[in-house]
Amino acid sequence: MPLHHPKHRHHDDDLLPYRRSDDEAKPRRPYTPTFPSSSSSPGSASRLLVLFAAICLVLAAVSFAFAVSASRARPPPPQPPPAAAFRCGRAEDSLRSFLASSSPGRNYSAAGREKVLAVVGVYTEHGSAARRAALRATWFPPNPEGIVSLEHGTGLTFRFVAVRPKDKQKMEDLQKEAGMHHDFLFIDADEDTKSPQKMLAFFKAVYHMFDAEFYVKADDDIYLRPDRLAALLAKERPEHRTYVGCMKKGPVVNDPNMKWYESSWELLGNEYFVHASGSLYALSSEVVEAVATAKSESLRMFDYEDVTVGAWMLAMNVKHEDNRAMCDPTCTPTSIAVWDKKCSGSCNITNKIKQLHNTTLCSKSPTLPPEVEEEE
Numbered sequence: 001m002p003l004h005h006p007k008h009r010h011h012d013d014d015l016l017p018y019r020r021s022d023d024e025a026k027p028r029r030p031y032t033p034t035f036p037s038s039s040s041s042p043g044s045a046s047r048l049l050v051l052f053a054a055i056c057l058v059l060a061a062v063s064f065a066f067a068v069s070a071s072r073a074r075p076p077p078p079q080p081p082p083a084a085a086f087r088c089g090r091a092e093d094s095l096r097s098f099l100a101s102s103s104p105g106r107n108y109s110a111a112g113r114e115k116v117l118a119v120v121g122v123y124t125e126h127g128s129a130a131r132r133a134a135l136r137a138t139w140f141p142p143n144p145e146g147i148v149s150l151e152h153g154t155g156l157t158f159r160f161v162a163v164r165p166k167d168k169q170k171m172e173d174l175q176k177e178a179g180m181h182h183d184f185l186f187i188d189a190d191e192d193t194k195s196p197q198k199m200l201a202f203f204k205a206v207y208h209m210f211d212a213e214f215y216v217k218a219d220d221d222i223y224l225r226p227d228r229l230a231a232l233l234a235k236e237r238p239e240h241r242t243y244v245g246c247m248k249k250g251p252v253v254n255d256p257n258m259k260w261y262e263s264s265w266e267l268l269g270n271e272y273f274v275h276a277s278g279s280l281y282a283l284s285s286e287v288v289e290a291v292a293t294a295k296s297e298s299l300r301m302f303d304y305e306d307v308t309v310g311a312w313m314l315a316m317n318v319k320h321e322d323n324r325a326m327c328d329p330t331c332t333p334t335s336i337a338v339w340d341k342k343c344s345g346s347c348n349i350t351n352k353i354k355q356l357h358n359t360t361l362c363s364k365s366p367t368l369p370p371e372v373e374e375e376e
């Protein structure tokens with residue numbers, strides 16, 4: 001046979017199946033991971049678990065203690081300031097504002113609407129300082145203590161009602177006077193605003209600030225007996241929607257060249273409907289609530305305040321209560337307010353008020369006549 005070189009295999013050898021070595025031919029065991037034998041150290045695993053749990057508990061305790069200390073050290077969140085019941089928009093009650101700042105023991109700002117029998121707003125203007133001085137020297141309380149005392153005695157609280165003048169000097173004068181007496185209620189209205197809009201602003205402000213059974217508007221040229229007004233308003237009434245005052249009516253002036261010209265005369269006809277005189281009248285709580293919460297544009301405005309308020313009362317179907325003691329020309333044993341309609345603009349009001357106050361029948365007569373007191 002021919003000899004083959006040892007480095008060469010026969011071509012047939014390439015066709016033979018692959019032949020494993022003896023080691024490769026042995027069956028292999030599946031791989032099994034090995035762990036430390038517990039038999040070699042019986043308590044080591046349990047000790048490791050206990051140590052790990054103890055570390056976790058320590059970390060949790062430290063975290064909890066840190067959270068508690070941080071929460072205690074953190075200041076409480078700021079609370080919203082209490083609603084100031086002596087402010088309503090730009091309107092402000094100077095008396096309650098003063099009491100809130102000067103009486104820290106009583107939180108007037110958070111007390112809500114002050115509950116009274118009636119709040120009496122005496123409408124005044126910048127140029128009427130002499131009238132206000134005359135009223136403070138007679139029937140109007142001269143200082144905050146007097147206002148509070150009268151409120152406790154009668155249930156009535158009094159304020160001078162004024163707008164904020166645009167003129168800087170005028171406003172400074174009023175602020176100086178308000179800073180001395182603390183008896184102003186500044187309403188959210190401009191100086192050139194017509195009187196019906198001013199009265200609407202007044203009703204909105206006092207309804208927001210006071211929870212009263214009646215809201216009273218008065219002029220600064222009348223002599224008033226607060227005790228008798230309180231007795232009138234405290235009476236039991238079957239009607240809760242009440243309009244109290246000196247009722248009147250008269251011709252509508254349609255000539256623009258005459259005094260008391262009414263620009264909306266075509267809506268009124270020849271004669272005004274019955275309405276109270278603007279010098280002094282009172283509206284019950286339900287009536288003022290309806291006025292104060294109504295949309296301003298839904299209320300008809302005439303040229304004059306007393307006519308405008310009277311028109312609102314007709315629309316609300318309130319009880320008209322005519323009381324002639326609210327417009328006496330001279331003092332009587334039953335007069336509530338004294339003023340002379342013929343004296344409008346032609347009399348020295350300050351002297352007139354002082355003269356009335358010096359009259360015993362005006363200022364020192366009992367609240368009720370003797371015969372009325374005996375009947376009660």
